[in-house]
Amino acid sequence: MMDEKTYKEIQDSFTAYLTEKKLRKTEERYTILEKICSFSGHFDIVMLHQKLDETRFHVSKATLYNTLDVLVDAGLIIRHQLNSKSVQYELRNIAETHLHLICMKCGNIRELKNTSYTNFAKTLKITRFTAEFYSLYIYGICSKCKNKGSKK
Amino acid sequence: MMDEKTYKEIQDSFTAYLTEKKLRKTEERYTILEKICSFSGHFDIVMLHQKLDETRFHVSKATLYNTLDVLVDAGLIIRHQLNSKSVQYELRNIAETHLHLICMKCGNIRELKNTSYTNFAKTLKITRFTAEFYSLYIYGICSKCKNKGSKK
DNA sequence: TTTACTGCAAATATTTTGCAATATC
DNA sequence: GATATTGCAAAATATTTGCAGTAAA
Numbered sequence A, B: 001m002m003d004e005k006t007y008k009e010i011q012d013s014f015t016a017y018l019t020e021k022k023l024r025k026t027e028e029r030y031t032i033l034e035k036i037c038s039f040s041g042h043f044d045i046v047m048l049h050q051k052l053d054e055t056r057f058h059v060s061k062a063t064l065y066n067t068l069d070v071l072v073d074a075g076l077i078i079r080h081q082l083n084s085k086s087v088q089y090e091l092r093n094i095a096e097t098h099l100h101l102i103c104m105k106c107g108n109i110r111e112l113k114n115t116s117y118t119n120f121a122k123t124l125k126i127t128r129f130t131a132e133f134y135s136l137y138i139y140g141i142c143s144k145c146k147n148k149g150s151k152k
Numbered sequence C: 001t002t003t004a005c006t007g008c009a010a011a012t013a014t015t016t017t018g019c020a021a022t023a024t025c
Numbered sequence D: 001g002a003t004a005t006t007g008c009a010a011a012a013t014a015t016t017t018g019c020a021g022t023a024a025a
Helices: A004-020 A027-037 A045-054 A061-073 A116-122 A143-148 B004-020 B027-037 B045-054 B061-073 B116-122 B143-148
Strands: A077-080 A088-091 A098-103 A109-113 A129-142 B077-080 B088-091 B098-103 B109-113 B129-142
Touching: A004 A027, A004 A061, A027 A045, A027 A061, A027 A088, A045 A061, A061 A077, A061 A088, A077 A129, A098 B129, A116 A129, A116 B116, A116 B129, A129 A143, A129 B098, A129 B116, B004 B027, B004 B061, B027 B045, B027 B061, B027 B088, B045 B061, B061 B077, B061 B088, B077 B129, B116 B129, B129 B143
Parallel strands: A098 A129, B098 B129
Antiparallel strands: A077 A088, A098 A109, A129 B129, B077 B088, B098 B109
8 A cells, every 4th residue: 555645645636636527526436546546556347346345345337437437537547458358457656657567478567666767758849748647568578488488 | 551571571570470389371360460561550350350341351250359369479469458448459560660649538549650769768677578669658638638628 | 181260159258328226516 | 406426237349269161281
């Protein structure tokens, strides 16, 4: 879990967004966000649903999909398609401080703490577009697959 | 369509891959690759299927999914999840020379010709991973949405 | 020949939608 | 109170699978 201060900032940002868009501040939305903030990496819908159920907070799939859309719109989480399986989400806050190493053989994803690419990307001159954040994916072969050869 | 020389290189690379993996060199696989090489940007399964049908080359969805998997494995195309709708594919060859600007309001995607991020990324020291290619996604607000306010 | 690949249709998985009940504003 | 949001189940989409026929090696 992130520190309390960061969590409060994210929460406040969500509240501001909901207010601005005249959307309702429901328990479901805040509880889902809270759960997401407890993850340190990627997650998908199924996993999030399970974790919520485990803490005895059941929401319908419809609500989950709806809330994730809202959170994406609010810019608090981002959507990745890192492998062929399922859509993965990640707190923008965390995604910003990592780049993603994706093994093209086994599909494994490694997060690598690195902020230099963001700094680099900020120097790019881009017209007719206001950049908010950056995601770098590096595709290649992880050391396991390199040694063992193809796993698939 | 790319120039003939590039197309031949891609085709040869596919042949080498199929040979190495002891996979068969079928007309379907080569025709699908050829069609993909005629696109200058992203495409999805539905669009590819249509375009193939238009040129009177019908393949089943099963074959299409199978072939796209093979092409991803071969490293010739990459898979993007650029918006919430559907998975999009792109020739790796083309993807490498562009970065992607994704509007968080309207979902529109703009490709921006830029290779400097690849050069930058190549300078990153990464252990236990052999990088092959790089993809930079920049999330933000496009000028249309900036002016008009939210479209959604 | 052998068996990988294809097409088709059926099975799964994923996401969206309709609608009545509920809770926010 | 008005109506956005929720839950549930059904519908719509997207993807995978089983299997018999076909074709590459």
